Amino acid sequence: MNLPKTFLTTTTVGSFPKPDYLKKARTQFSKKEITREELEKLEKRATQEIIQFQEKLGLDILVDGEMYRGDMATFFAEHLTGCKISGLVRSYGNRYYRKPVVIGKLEWPGPITVDWWKYAQSLTHKPVKGMLTGPYTMMDWSFNEYYSNRRDTALAFSEVIAQEALALEKAGAVCIQIDEPAVSTKPEELPLAIEALSRVTQNLKAKTISHMCYGEFAKLYPKLLDLPVQQLDLEMANSDYDMIELFKKFPFTKEIGLGVLDVHNHAAEPKETIKKRIQTIFEVIPPERIYVDPDCGLKTRTLEESETKLKNMVEAVKELKKELLTYA
Template identity: 35%
Template sequence: MSRNPENREQFRPENHPSDHFLLTTVVGSYPKPKWLNRAGELAEDEESKFDADDLHEAHDDACRLITEEHERAGLDTVVDGEMRREEMVEFFAHRIDGYEFHGPVKVWGHNYFDKPSVVDAVEYDEPWLVDEFEFTAAAAERPVKVPITGPYTLANWAFNEHYDTEEDLAYALADLVNEEVEKLVEAGARYVQIDEPALATTPDDHAIVGECLERIVAGIDEEVRIGLHVCYGDYSRIYPEINDYPIDEFDVELCNGDYEQIETFADGQFAPDLALGVVDAHTAEVEPVEDIKENILQGLKVVPPEKLTVSPDCGLKLLPRDIAYGKMENMVEAARQVEAELDAGDISVESVRAPADD
């Protein structure tokens, strides 16, 4: 169930050239400048004179740079590319009382993940993202979206050594996320994205995620846009259940799978807005504008233009930076062209939605 179908319009830029508006954004992560990675290495080197204050300044500089890069590409809502974050669970686990780290765990192949353990009741201490948001908002000329790793993933991707069940842990974390969102809203945030990649790997727990979301949005003004990002997986195992989630937008990764699953949502009953990945975060090549336009039309099979958000499939941090920028720039250009063609009547939503054999 959509919390407020009207809260999307606040992100329409002034003097937008078209009557139609496809909201353009990014999922979150973005390639770090090479010098920032070097700065992190220097800060960890005991023999280096580069200290924590220097690293903080480097993070500030990178956040300004990437935020400006997003704006230069034309995005309607921007993030700082998560320049201050590393892995999506570790960042938050370091900031939540009750978590401990005991070293990396091998997860696949030769890849390791610094998987934390929950050894005590999780508690909220200092804000996690408020300073980050306020800095980015001050640097940006466009609205800033805030991605937060969701409580189900924070629970599922950790060892539970305290709570009776993982479900209990997820609900406790959801209450903490609610506190954080409240503080972000007080600081001026109007667009929050909850990232739950673990849902795609354990879809039978969709009811737990639904309850987590109910706790997260409790008391949050409906003018604040709440998105849910779930990358990869068999979406048919969580649809139509997601229609009951208290969200404004459901963000899916379908470009990498050539939209084989788009029909899962094209039953005419899809309730939230659709945030559709229209460029592939896994390929190091920039898709042509015409190809991206065709991908955008896939979204119009599910929702009308006023309910469609356009984004990359997932975070772009593993791509070369010039490729990531090219994808964003072409994605925005494709969206603006589709808007103009919708205005002119050159694209008919009805014909896009018609079955192929009609």
């Protein structure tokens, strides 16, 4: 399996909406009304459906849709030795969620996502991304009751995530995304995030991507370019491409995962709008270093909304490619 040698490669960030039958099954499983095997059967069915959905849309690099996950931090924490999950904690507003708690030495118990990746990859001839949560974010989103400080905790997470990343690569993943959405919330800790992530990516040959999610990137830029990954995936549509001015001052030296769909907005962006958004970036980054995707995961949208948005995105890229080749 090789990555497409092209330009304006299309992909998505990771999550897709879970179908109703799976939401229902997850509730039933939490009440012990169905078995783990029964739940897993439906998670596999949903994964298969979302792979077909992406193939039909004509996306270049696929994701497994995260049908088997709830929250991106607790999913990993549930599987790690040295971690447990807290009771319900209140977050912003009235949402409650569970947080990982580090209660002992963190250890990798063996592959966590590899079987899911292999399953998703077996359903398509297009590359499927490996998807991990980065060490800085795992540390920042956990309670720590074992290590003496934030750095030690982050570096302990690095060790286990590095092993998972290598296992994905060994299984055949040519593209591994290591999400670090917490980085933008504490700019003063960027050096720690860089140190922690470098221990994950240092021995990888696969293409490495980090999704940064929302935040005040202006405070982190250009230092952000020191994150040891080949591609930074940035939310750009929601913030109306205000980073471009910074890119003019300090050249963006990596590949960019360019968010062109605002996932907080129900309405699908017209094709022409998406084309303009991509063209704006040509001014500062050449097409061969641009990957086109939504701002963030699509799990908060309906499948129908995701479909219309992505259809327009793929169409927009198709037309732009044609224009670029004609005028080349």
